[in-house]
Amino acid sequence: MREADYAALAQFRYQIRSFLAFSEAAAQDQGLTPQQHQALLGIKGFVHPQPATVGDIARFLLIRHHSAVELLNRMAKVGLISKVADPEDARRVHLKLTGKGEQKLRALSRKNLEELRRAASPALGRLLKSFRQSGGA
DSSP, X not given: OOHHHHHHHHHHHHHHHHHHHHHHHHHHHTTOOHHHHHXXXXXXXXXXXXXXXXXXXXXXXXXXXXXXXXXXXHHHHTTSEEEEEETTEEEEEEEEXXXXXXXXXXXXXXXXXXXXXXXXXXXXXXXXXXXXXHTOO
């Protein structure tokens, strides 16, 4: 590894942390916790033939199933999501964003994409170019 590789890795981690701090502050400005924002994104962006389930969101958020249940119950209580029993397996719950959840996620996603385009994308592009030039470890 070259000294420049360590500098690039340090800069890369800084850019990730900066973006996450921006995203967390934006979520709080919308009245959401960062975890609620991530859950909304996981439900909306889940790529699967079936709607997202509690287990899917637990895996997406890297949390335990019972923690996901508590989070999703709180989100349903404030009208961000709805929970519907799977018609084929009543033990499984399908998750769907409500109009309120959709609106908050749309606003946050716009802000996050703008920030990625404004700051993170150019910086990350330069970092990736630096990594390619070094040829790896």
